[in-house]
Amino acid sequence: MRKVLYDRFGDEQVLEVREQPAPTISQNQLLIQVKAASINPLDWKIYHGEMKLLSGSSFPKGVGIDFAGIVSQVGSGVTRYRPGDAVFGFLEVFKGGALADYVVVTEEAIAHKPANISFDQAAALPVTGLAALQIVDQLAGVRQGHEVLINGATGGVGLFAIQLAKQRGARVTAVAGPAGLGQATQLGADSVIDYTKQRIGELPQRFDAIIDMSDKLSFTAAQQLLKPRATFVSMLPSPLGLARAFFHNLFSGQKHQILILKPSATGLRTLAALAEGGLQIPVEKVYDLANIRQAYQETSQGQVKGKAVVVLD
Structure with missing residues (x-):
């Protein structure tokens, strides 16, 4: 073979x-x-x-x-x-x-x-869908009425995260390049931001959750956009990053969560049901x-x- x-x-x-x-x-x-x-x-x-x-x-x-x-x-x-x-x-x-x-x-x-x-x-x-489920439901705890910012929204995980966050009742702001804005809107984003034309740090609103799929937005930069008790989720763990997030979370209402993918058969069956129900x-x-x-x-x-x-x- x-x-x-x-x-x-x-x-x-x-x-x-x-x-x-x-x-x-x-x-x-x-x-x-x-x-x-x-x-x-x-x-x-x-x-x-x-x-x-x-x-x-x-x-x-x-x-x-x-x-x-x-x-x-x-x-x-x-x-x-x-x-x-x-x-x-x-x-x-x-x-x-x-x-x-x-x-x-x-x-x-x-x-x-x-x-x-x-x-x-x-x-x-499997990987991107399970990651999106874990981020939206477990790490960010997205629920009805939440304001959610997804940075890098038209990558593999982001495409599912938009749909899942909307299913949970959140208002989603998607950040993408010019070519991805239409797709983000089509998948349900309430508003879209072209990162080539607008700096995220200049946004006036504050968010209950910021999900960074791009690996380019630091937690320090994201903090000014978070509500007092809100969550920043980043991808791709490193030993140093995990240690810093752990100690920060002990003392702050603004939490930094880092995805460590945990695949499961239960998660796959959830994704299968979502696909049967129309998940794009x-x-x-x-x-x-x-x-x-x-x-x-x-x-x-x-x-x-x-x-x-x-x-x-």
């Missing part, structure tokens, strides 16, 4: 498509034939070596966290799935390996794919496996807005 692997940290040139033996399963595992896998910023932060404290430095390493596909084999202990089922799910966040013809998972890492979405859309849903899953660009370096180069450089997916035929 084909699998994307790399033997050292570096840029997209370290990624290679190699032939590997097909994996085998134990009694509590399933073998999934991957139809599509999505691209996430965490992927390139890992292969660049920025997350080595969490990912480790042993090689070779695989790439890709979330996927959609068809159950090929099931172990004797598997009860909820059978060969031929269409599913979507995730692998270990800092281990990866979804960009392969086959992956091995447990039942707790997958859910049935909704019939009303494609494999491409299903692959785009915009896939901006689709690549094939032969163009994997181009796919990561373009996405890591910001040339693709929203979600990008790699298909495996």
Whole structure:
């Protein structure tokens, strides 16, 4: 089978498509034939070596966290799935390996794919959808009447966060570039801000929650826009950032929460129900496996807005 692997940290040139033996399963595992896998910023932060404290430095390493596909084999202990089922799910966040013809998972890492979405859309849903759920419901605690600012609103997570925050009854202000303003409005944002024309720090209103998807807005800069008891949520944890946030939160009503993604089968089933109910899953660009370096180069450089997916035929 084909699998994307790399033997050292570096840029997209370290990624290679190699032939590997097909994996085998134990009694509590399933073998999934991957139809599509999505691209996430965490992927390139890992292969660049920025997350080595969490990912480790042993090689070779695989790439890709979330996927959609068809159950090929099931172990004797598997009860909820059978060969031929269409599913979507995730692998270990800092281990990866979804960009392969086959992956091995447990039942707790997958859910049935909704019939009303494609494999491409299903692959785009787990990491960014679970992140948006965790941010909106757990970290920011968004609820009816809240004023929410989403910075970087038309990235993968932001597209879902807009929709979820609106479902919770919040008033959403979305910050994006000129090309993303229409999409943010279409997904439900009450107002949009073009960051090339207006500085966020000059906004007159104050917010119950500020969610920064861009990794460019500091907590210090965000504090002036927060209400006295409000929450700032940022992405991509670091040991120093987590420590600073912890000690700050002990003494201040303005909280700084940092996303540490915690995938779960329950979360996947929630996403499946949301997709069946009309959650929009915009896939901006689709690549094939032969163009994997181009796919990561373009996405890591910001040339693709929203979600990008790699298909495996």
